[in-house]
Amino acid sequence: MMDTLQDQNLKALALAVIKTETEAVSALASKIDDAFVQACHLMFNCKGRIVVTGMGKSGHIAGKIAATLASTGTPAFFVHSGEASHGDLGMITQQDVVLALSNSGETGEVLTILPIIKRIGVPFIAMTGNPNSALAKFATVHLNVAVAQEACPLGLAPTASTTAALVMGDALAVSLLEVKGFTRDDFALSHPGGSLGKRLLLMVNDIMHQGTEMPAVIENAFVSDALLEMTEKKLGMTAIIDHNKQVVGVFTDGDLRRMLGDNANIQQTKISAVMTPSCTVIKADILAVEAMKIMQEKKINALLVVGQNNNLVGALNMHDLVRAGIV
Numbered sequence: 001m002m003d004t005l006q007d008q009n010l011k012a013l014a015l016a017v018i019k020t021e022t023e024a025v026s027a028l029a030s031k032i033d034d035a036f037v038q039a040c041h042l043m044f045n046c047k048g049r050i051v052v053t054g055m056g057k058s059g060h061i062a063g064k065i066a067a068t069l070a071s072t073g074t075p076a077f078f079v080h081s082g083e084a085s086h087g088d089l090g091m092i093t094q095q096d097v098v099l100a101l102s103n104s105g106e107t108g109e110v111l112t113i114l115p116i117i118k119r120i121g122v123p124f125i126a127m128t129g130n131p132n133s134a135l136a137k138f139a140t141v142h143l144n145v146a147v148a149q150e151a152c153p154l155g156l157a158p159t160a161s162t163t164a165a166l167v168m169g170d171a172l173a174v175s176l177l178e179v180k181g182f183t184r185d186d187f188a189l190s191h192p193g194g195s196l197g198k199r200l201l202l203m204v205n206d207i208m209h210q211g212t213e214m215p216a217v218i219e220n221a222f223v224s225d226a227l228l229e230m231t232e233k234k235l236g237m238t239a240i241i242d243h244n245k246q247v248v249g250v251f252t253d254g255d256l257r258r259m260l261g262d263n264a265n266i267q268q269t270k271i272s273a274v275m276t277p278s279c280t281v282i283k284a285d286i287l288a289v290e291a292m293k294i295m296q297e298k299k300i301n302a303l304l305v306v307g308q309n310n311n312l313v314g315a316l317n318m319h320d321l322v323r324a325g326i327v
Contacts, residue, residue, distance in 0.1 A: 013153075016151070017151040017159070020149060020150070020151040020159075020160050021151050021159065021160045021163045023148065023160075024147040024148065024151075024160035024161070024163060024164045025163060025164060025167050027147065027148065027164075028145065028164055028167055028168060028171075031143070031144050031145065031168075032171065035141050035142060035143060035144070036143060036171070036172075038141045039125050039141045039143055039172065040172065040175050040176060040179070042097050042123045042125060042140065042141060043069075043074060043097055043099075043125075043172065043176055044176055044179060044180070046074075046095070046096065046097045046123075047095040048075075048093050048094075048095030048096035048097075049075045049076055049077055049095075049096050049097075050066070050069055050074055050075065050076035050077075050096070050097050050098075050099055051076070051077065051078075051079050051091065051092050051096050051097070051098045051099070052065050052066040052069070052076055052077070052078050052079070052098075052099045052100075052101070053078070053079045053080070053081045053084060053098065053099070053100050053101070053110065053113075054081055054100060054101035054102060054107075054110070055080075055081045055082060055102070055107050055109050055110065056107075056158070057158040057162050058101040058102055058103060058107070058158070058162065058165065059078075059080060059081065059101070060162075061101055061162050061165045061166050061169065062078055062099075062100075062101045063078040064166060064169070065099070065101075065165075065166070065169030065170075065172075065173070066078040068169060068170060068173045069169075069172070069173045069176070072173050072174065072176070072177040072182055073176065073177055073180050073182035074173065074176045074177075074180070077091070079091055079092070081100070081107065081109040081110045081112075081113065082109045084109070084112075084113045085109070085112050085113055085116075089113060089116050092117070092120060092122060093120075093122075094120055094121060094122060095122075096122050097122060097123045097124075097125065098117055098122055098123070098124050098125065099125045099127065100124065100125070100126050100127070100135060100139075101127045101128075101165055102126070102127075102128050102133075102135055103128060103129045103130075103145075103158060103161045103162075103165070104128070104129070104130055104133060105126065105128035105129070105130040105132075105133020105134060105135040105136050106130070106133050106134055106135070107135075110135060111134055111135070114134075114135075114138050118138075123140045123141075124138065124139050124140050124141075125139060125140065125141045125142075125143065126138070126139035126141070126142050126143065127142075127143040127145055127165055127168060127169075128142065128143075128144070128145065128146075129144070129145055129146035129147060129161055129164075130146065131144050131146070143168055145161070145164045145165050145168050146164075147160040147161050147164050148160075201287075202287065202288040202289075202324055202326065203284070203285060203286065203287060203288060204282060204283070204284050204285070204286055204287070204288055204290075204291050204305055204314070204316060205284035205285060205305075205314065206288065206324075207288055207316065207320050207321070207323075207324045208284065208305050208313075208314035208315060208316045208320070209233070209235065209314060209315045209316065209320070210313065210314050213233065213315075214233070214239065214312060214314060214315045215229045215230055215232075215233035215235055215237065215238035215239060215315060216229065216238060216239040216240075216241050216245075216312055217229050217238055217239075217240060217241070217251075217271060218240075218241060218242070218243065219240050219241065219242055219248050219249070219270075219271065219272045219275075220270060220271075220272065221270070221271050222266070222267060222268065222269065222270060222271065223251075223256075223259065223264070223266040223267075223269045223270075223271050223274060224266045224267050225271070226238050226240075226251050226271045227256070227266060230251070230253075233315075235302055235315055235317050236252060236253050236301060236302055236317060237250055237251060237252040237253065237302045237315075237317070238250070238251050239304050239312050239315065240271055240272065240275045241312055244309075244311070245311045245312055246309065246310045246311050246312070247279070247281060247304055247306055247310055247311070247312050248272070248275075248277065249272070249275035249276055249277040249278070249279055250275060250276050250279040250302075250304060251271055251274065251275045251276070252276065252300075252301075252302065255274055255275065255276055258274075259274045279304065280294065280298055280300065280303060280304075281303065281304045281305065281306045281310070282294060282303050282304075282305055282306070282316075283305065283306065283307075284305050284307070284313055284314055288321060288324060288326050289326055291303055291316055291321070292318075292321050292326055295318060295321075301317055301318045302315065302316065302317035302318070303315070303316050303317075304316075
């Protein structure tokens with residue numbers, strides 16, 4: 001009975017936290033005002049970087065906001081407020097915009113660097129929960145992220161306030177993304193290691209088999225020759241080419257099964273008689289994800305890659321796409 005009561009209490013506490021933070025985020029809608037628009041203009045017109053700073057939990061949120069800005073087309077980096085007065089202020093230039101986070105608006109480490117910010121003459125955006133604070137009064141623009149209460153029952157641990165600040169930071173980043181015309185391709189350029197980056201940046205020529213790795217036999221070869229080539233290259237198919245190395249067809253595992261069903265002699269049958277002519281081919285300079293779409297639409301597992309004169313330059317199968325992280 002005791003454990004059941006504790007479990008119910010834990011669920012109730014969790015729901016209370018979610019309710020409090022949901023209300024805090026919902027309340028931000030009324031705070032998207034002219035100050036928000038002005039902050040966006042300052043950041044949009046920034047010729048340098050957005051320097052985001054903060055201490056404690058606000059510092060953690062500031063780091064996340066800087067990362068989100070940077071990955072969505074607004075160059076930004078995080079400077080720890082405590083380290084700023086010990087040399088890191090040198091990272092800030094006259095071309096930059098400073099965005100400082102402090103729920104109280106009275107964080108000592110942030111206040112310490114204000115005279116230097118003023119001397120440098122960079123625009124200063126403050127994101128606080130106190131419009132009457134020192135930071136708010138100093139700021140070029142103040143973004144009000146005040147919350148009615150923290151989710152912490154003691155009212156001490158930053159919870160709802162940090163969530164509200166994070167959401168406001170996302171609102172800034174995404175608004176700037178839209179007005180800058182930031183695209184999926186742009187996003188991929190800053191995320192080359194991610195799955196989206198691979199899908200938007202990886203080309204066929206980056207992963208295709210080339211040179212001696214390409215399976216190919218001359219059109220007057222026997223089926224047995226093609227089978228040897230397929231076995232050695234392990235792509236489940238081989239290109240059929242003429243003496244100018246132009247692709248005239250393809251022979252796949254499926255073609256082999258159909259041929260064996262007809263009881264054809266692999267030692268005496270010419271590959272040209274059982275190949276698939278006019279096969280689907282692709283160019284090397286298309287996206288690998290486009291090659292995947294072609295395979296899916298055609299319901300095939302491999303493609304030949306050709307040059308301008310339909311000459312064989314590479315081969316690609318579904319396993320290559322899987323290894324590259326496209327699938």
